[in-house]
Amino acid sequence: MSDFLSLSKKRRSVRSYKKQQIDEKVLERILDAARMAPSARNSQNWKFIVVKDQKRKEELTAATKGQSFINQAPVIIAGVGLESDKVMSCDVPTYAVDLGIAMEHIALAAADEGLGSCWIGAFFQDKVKEVLNISDTAKVVALMPIGYPADSPKEKERKSLEEVVSYDKF
Ligand SMILES: Cc1cc2nc3c(=O)[nH]c(=O)nc-3n(C[C@H](O)[C@H](O)[C@H](O)COP(=O)(O)O)c2cc1C
Numbered sequence: 001m002s003d004f005l006s007l008s009k010k011r012r013s014v015r016s017y018k019k020q021q022i023d024e025k026v027l028e029r030i031l032d033a034a035r036m037a038p039s040a041r042n043s044q045n046w047k048f049i050v051v052k053d054q055k056r057k058e059e060l061t062a063a064t065k066g067q068s069f070i071n072q073a074p075v076i077i078a079g080v081g082l083e084s085d086k087v088m089s090c091d092v093p094t095y096a097v098d099l100g101i102a103m104e105h106i107a108l109a110a111a112d113e114g115l116g117s118c119w120i121g122a123f124f125q126d127k128v129k130e131v132l133n134i135s136d137t138a139k140v141v142a143l144m145p146i147g148y149p150a151d152s153p154k155e156k157e158r159k160s161l162e163e164v165v166s167y168d169k170f
Helices: 003-010 025-036 054-062 068-072 094-112 125-132
Strands: 047-052 077-079 139-147
Touching: 003 094, 025 047, 025 077, 025 094, 047 054, 047 094, 054 068, 054 077, 054 125, 077 094, 077 125, 094 125, 094 139, 125 139
Parallel strands: none
Antiparallel strands: 047 077, 077 139
């Protein structure tokens, strides 16, 4: 199996974290993977807000829909699209695609470092913006807690390739 395929199978949603802190160098490599992500027109209209402050993490947790495990993680990264009104000619919002790719780079880079992460899309946009002092024109696409896993992997539930792939037509 290629290294990349095994990494993509290793990446999973972790919802329980150890207290162990993340080394600054490790965190920097993970953020660098986000920086390397492609974006439409290479606009890089994004900001990755790294939240480590305990009080702010608690405020963020309160801004999610009761997902208290987020607060256990030593770091929470908020992926923010800076221009939420831009839409590509294919009628898809640019920031959502750009940030989706970049945040998954973070999740994969974290998995590569032996860390766990979880995509969090269930949060109150206005509350998170208020906690992190984010401007009206920006949009938070995801929150991502990162830390050393305190749980064990389960079998991945995925549809079969036959179900999700078609050739030459829908
Ligand atoms: C856009 C997006 C939003 C998600 N939001 C949440 C969330 O708010 N809370 C949560 O626990 N998991 C969330 N997830 C994680 C999914 O439930 C998870 O990726 C899916 O069940 C597949 O499991 P796996 O990540 O372990 O492979 C989200 C995933 C994505 C991609």
